[in-house]
Amino acid sequence: MAAPDASDIAQLLERYERPLVRYAMSITGELESARDAVQDTFIRYVRDAAAPRGAGSEKHIEAWLFTVARHRAIDHQRKNSRIIPMPLPEDRPAESPGPDAQAEGHDTESALLRLLDGLTQNQRDVIRLKFQNDLSYREISTITGLSETNVGFLLHTGLKKLRDLVRAEPDFADYTARHSA
Amino acid sequence: MNATDPRLTAHALGEADSESADLIARDTALTAEAAQIKRFAADLRAELHAEPAHPLRAEQRAAVLAAASVAAGxxxxxxxxxxxxxxxxxxxxxxxxxxxxxxxxLSALRPVAGADKAAPQSVTVRWADESGQPRVEPVLAPRAPVVEARPSYPSPAPALVRATEPAKLPPAKPALENLPTLVAGSTPAPIKVDPATVPMNGRLPADPESTNAAPLRVGTKPPAR
Known part of the structure; x- marks a missing residue:
């Protein structure tokens, strides 16, 4: 199949680069690694003759991009986990992140999203794919390599645990009272 | 079915089959639980959609587009x-x-038996010296091996080359009679040399009246005045 031209790729970038960077960042935990993973993903899409292309293949293209981005992000996360950070000297104050870094960091995430850290990696993964990217059980199964039954089980247990965390969290007292009424 | 069944969540998320939907619709507790899950899922979806999503850096986008331009070249x-x-x-x-x-x-051309032992050692050459007397002298014959050609393609007759016998040599040609200086033992005629045709080899002619009598000076200073 013919390689996509620059205009096709520009359209794909416009549609998928932000969701992919956000999803990759949920795996790597760091923005620049997530960006590198997504850049690798798009370049591989351009060069891979077996990648889905053309009109009518939007769902296949989306699943392909998320699958490759997930693998790339996991690779980056493993590579970064092997790097041992150098301890700072005690007389040198740690640099505080600038306003841009703070905006890009986790400071802006809501209390509900912080509770996602209480879930397992697989539960977080399928919850983000389902609720953040509106993918079906089948598409999540394709991306993660899990069976559809397993995807359904992880979503069920993940949502149940998240609701339990919300009920136990004092910040969500109003939310719990409103929804249990 | 009870509240711990994953099919309840699947139903709330629109992924269950019609059989599960019938089971849930017949149980009010399951229906209420499914509604709770649906509401919580909607809140979670709204929170996750509001999470900031960053684009690639400009140079990363440029690298991707450049790769696309090269691939479509x-x-x-x-x-x-x-x-x-x-x-x-x-x-x-x-x-x-x-x-x-x-x-x-080349493999079809094979020596039959190396050098032929029966081949003659010399051939006899007949010629005439300057006085017209016939002379006969033996000349060493070449000792090339006899070669038989066996071509792989059809040939009208097999080619066979053998050394010739001395008696079968053709008589000497008349052109050989005009070689007086090559005859051993004979007195060669004096050679007449025309001085006009002899090169000077860098020396000046002996005639003192010649315009070129003065010696040439090459690379010397002119005489002082």
């Missing part, structure tokens, strides 16, 4: 290499075929 690197490789393979095949057929042709 007239020929990729591997396509060019494939063409070069195909041409090289054709040349190698042609060379291989030429070497094979040449070797096959």
């Amino acid at each position: 007239p020929a990729l690197w591997w396509q060019r290499n494939t063409a070069i490789g195909a041409a090289a393979a054709c040349v190698a095949l042609a060379l291989g075929a030429a070497i094979y057929f040449q070797a096959r042709h």
